[in-house]
Amino acid sequence: MQGNKIVEGIKLPRHIAIIMDGNGRWAKKRLMPRSFGHRQGMERMVGLLEHAFDLGVEYVTVYALSTENLKRPQEELAGLYDLIRKHFVSYMERVCARGVRLRVIGDISPLPCDVQEILRGSEQKSAHYEGKGINVALCYGSRAELVRAVNLAVARGETVTEASLSGLLYTAGQPDPELLIRTGKEIRLSNFLLYQCAYAELYFSDKMFPEFSDKDLEDAIVWFSNRTRRFGKTDEQL
Ligand code: IPE
Ligand code: IPE
Numbered sequence: 001m002q003g004n005k006i007v008e009g010i011k012l013p014r015h016i017a018i019i020m021d022g023n024g025r026w027a028k029k030r031l032m033p034r035s036f037g038h039r040q041g042m043e044r045m046v047g048l049l050e051h052a053f054d055l056g057v058e059y060v061t062v063y064a065l066s067t068e069n070l071k072r073p074q075e076e077l078a079g080l081y082d083l084i085r086k087h088f089v090s091y092m093e094r095v096c097a098r099g100v101r102l103r104v105i106g107d108i109s110p111l112p113c114d115v116q117e118i119l120r121g122s123e124q125k126s127a128h129y130e131g132k133g134i135n136v137a138l139c140y141g142s143r144a145e146l147v148r149a150v151n152l153a154v155a156r157g158e159t160v161t162e163a164s165l166s167g168l169l170y171t172a173g174q175p176d177p178e179l180l181i182r183t184g185k186e187i188r189l190s191n192f193l194l195y196q197c198a199y200a201e202l203y204f205s206d207k208m209f210p211e212f213s214d215k216d217l218e219d220a221i222v223w224f225s226n227r228t229r230r231f232g233k234t235d236e237q238l
């Protein structure tokens, strides 16, 4: 397993996972519709992704829409799909230009067909890049991901090991997230990367996602760098 890069004395997480929560409340506070919060959130997501890769992080997984979010009002969902239609391709081109491969993780089959095509097309454009990756979790649920993985093994007549199960998840071949950041004041995982984050350092920010700045990301990374990661061992064994 490859080690962590050290930049100016700070240990960088190889993989960061972000639960981008608080768009709706951020907009509401400004007497604006929730869709305005999602627009600003998408803009911020791109800025944070660019900053993370520029710092030297190798993988970032962002939670953009959960399986449970599909139960939201149709109007809100339609607004989110329109954002993807208008901005996803150009935004992802901007980030992927850093040699980053995009993967959309989750079961996107409930999305409108044209939106699915945009997402798959966007993935193909960066499919030749190796070594750095963005996973955009859309219609994603960790439990559904695990059930899918186990069913893949069953269909092959296999029993699973920890390593083979990891290899059947959407994040196959990637290092596990080492730092998980959740904005929006809630202290929960909301069905995100439950298996992969077994040993992630968990960072919760009171800021709503649209106001989570590049500097806030750096603060989270510095906090990560100062954690003692024991993985079950004692301090003396490290
Ligand atoms: C997160 O922000 C983005 C999505 C779930 C699409 P929310 O929309 O959950 O914002 P809050 O939590 O209501 O403020
Ligand atoms: C988690 O946020 C999902 C995403 C950020 C995409 P939610 O707003 O859906 O989480 P809960 O419902 O408050 O747990």
Ligand code: MG
Binding pocket: 021, 022, 023, 184
């Ligand atoms: Mg929320």
